[in-house]
Amino acid sequence: MSEIVAIEITHHQLLLEPPFPASWDPQPRTKFPVTIVRVRDSDGREGIGSGDVMYGFADYARYFVGQPAGDLQRHAAVLANVEFHAGRPWPLDLALWDLAGKTVDRPVWHMLGGSSPRLRAYASSGVRRPIDEMVAMARRVIEAGFEALKIRFGRPAVSDDIAVVAAVREAVGAELTLMVDCNQAWRMPWDTLPPWDVDKATDVATQLQALGVYWIEEPLHRGDYAGYAELRRRVGIKIAGGEMTREPYEFRELLERDCLDVFQPDCVCSQGISGLAPLARRVVAAGKLFTPHTWGNGIGVLANMHLTAGTAGFEGSQWLEFPYDPPEWSLDRRDYPLHAAIEADAGWVTLSELPGLGIELDEEMLARTASASATFD
């Protein structure tokens, strides 16, 4: 078995002109930061990952260099310890899976035991638009072939958010499955707004249920287990969450207390592919949906596609998040580290047979966007 000989971490920032007004961030984003992690082995292969910023990780690289590259379980256990002491080091787990796939010449979805590389995608919007623009956006989504759209909340009054969903439903009827993301589970560092309580969440969920919305996402703080369980007892609409939740014991709690119908951890920032593959199987075995958060760059979209196709599959995921909200969030912006953007075809995405994660980097673009830090402004 080859050994890990080097781990290289680089930061990049794409200038966003015009800026991207992400609905979950009070500050419009003028830069899109990407961190690339490369792990090299003694046979000259390179695995690639991306996701969190990996600040301070250089001090931990020594615990991987010299180790057998394919010992994924051992590496994941060390990464879980690093996460406790430092940040979210999971891009390295992705890179190690990519390397492992290249070593055995198989795509990761296949290594995980998946039976199909195809998943049904939903268009995940990121911008809060006025009613008429949101209706026009929903029509564009249908023209682009999608069968589902996720709408963002966070306007000054929730009644304005509800009015947007009502107008889209009125305009498209049953042509689109609709999801709503309330973004109450976590905040950007500079955002001190408190999350909703269970009564407020119940009121919103009840109204969305009446509009035939498929799921309500993150209506409460991520740690409000009692609130989630109570909300599930009160309403019939599916409840989604867990996108940035970190620890295995937190997910165990969410499962045991019956807090969620839809589990959304993202392998670029929670437990990597190593930790989330068994969780995905547990979630599906419990009769719930596993469909990860994928907002980030195209490498994260690819890694979460492999994870989902390799575990839950179409049956256990139903919908795969496909960040899509042109022009502010175009595929070119989202996937700028990649040689070619990941496209949806008639609302479905298909992984290639390339080994590992199938990442083909645009090295010229990465050189042009190289930066010392990975901030949004």
Ligand SMILES: [Mg+2]
């Ligand atoms: Mg979300």
